[in-house]
Amino acid sequence: MKYNLIFLSLLLLACLSCKEEGGTKVLYLAHTLPQTHPVHKGILEFQTALEKKSGSKLVVKIFPDGMLGSEREVLELLQIGSVAITKVSAATLSNFVPEYHALGIPYLFRSKEHQFDVLEGPIGKSILEKGEKFWLRGLCYYDAGSRSFYTSKKAIRTPDDLKGLKIRVMNNQMSINMVNAMGGSATPMAYGELYTAIQQGVVDGAENNPPSFVSSNHHEVAKYYTMDQHSSIPDVLIIGTKFWEGLSQEERVWVQEAADESSQAEKVFWNESVEESMKIAEDFGVEIIIPEKSLFAEKTQSVLEGFLKEYPEMTELVNKIKAE
Incomplete structure (x- = not known):
């Protein structure tokens, strides 16, 4: 009840603040990340740059830490015009725009340079615009790193080492298919339960990027981190079309x-x-393993094939990304 009252109060405040105030337009920006996160720091750069470019005619007020709700809840606030901007994972946006789903295909991007050549070029910009029919216009992509495996009792040096291991994954089919294709046993689980699950042996490991691995303290219970970098799903800065059309x-x-x-x-x-x-992980005694990524990529071909079978209309997009 207390949370609902806070949420409704903030929502009312947001609704009022999206209006002009003495010639200044206030853009309310809500996201779920902590203020120490690099994406939040990027959002602060957006805030500063916009105020400077507009001569303070456009001012951004930021609500971090999930103050206005989960990613899905904030997206709904954008759609009705109560909040102007948010940051969400491309994986979340795939529920609206299938093209975002393609960005999570394992080993689709050859390198970080290839990824952002695609995202910042015509292909990526086209995907950003496809959310407009759902009242969600993409502005840019933020680097959210690459996800890699970490385990508690056994090092992962090749895909064969995953056999028989329970690996926590996000609750989406592509992540499940990927781990299973490599020989592991994909185990969807709430992120907040993961530390204890690794500690107690309910799962043998998980997969995520380095900042998340450390900020969640998983380096305390998982002593092997294999940098196979199987997926690189970006974050996306989104503006609601209801606000965009008023600019x-x-x-x-x-x-x-x-x-x-x-x-x-x-x-x-x-x-x-x-x-x-x-550095924090290594100092804590975590063994950092740099494997031959091609061995892992070979095992995930069935994931790509399954995706294109389900979404045959994505074949052209995937081929364009590979050819970039």
Whole structure:
């Protein structure tokens, strides 16, 4: 009941604050990440850049830490025009736009450079615009790193080492199919339960990026981290079309330019966070393993084939990304 009252109060405040105030338009931006997260730092860059470009005609007020709800709840607030902007995972957006789902295909991107060549080029920009029919317009992509395996009792050096291991995954079919294809036993589980589950042997490990591995304290209970980097699902900065359509052409240019600049800044913050996290993990006694990634990629071909069988219309998109 207390949470609902807080939520409703913030929602009312957000509704009021999306209006003009003395010639200034206030853009409410809500997300679920902590303020120490590199993506939040990128959002702060967006806030600063937009205020500077607009001469304070457009001002961003940020609600971090899930103050206005979960990713799904905030997306709904965008759709009805109560909140202007949010940051969500491309995996979440795949519930609306199947093209985002393709970005999670294991080993689709050859490298970080290839990934952002695609995302920041015509292909990525086209995907950002496809959410408009759901009142969700993409502004830019943020680096959310690459997910890799970590385990408690046994090191993963080749896909064969995954056999018989229970690996916690997100509750989506592609993640489940990927781990199973490699020989592991995919085990969907709430993220908040994972530390104890590893500690007590309910699961043998999980997969995530380095900052999440350390910030969740999983490095305390998982002593092997295999940098196979099987998927690189970006985050996306989204503006609600109800707010976007109320902006002038000049204001839209300011918003887009500020978003693009924040995307570049966030990449630097992310890389710094990865380096810091890896050092913390190593200092804590975690063995960092650099495997032959091609061995893992070969095992996931069935995941790609299954995806294209379910979404045959995505074949052209996948081929374009591979050819980029």
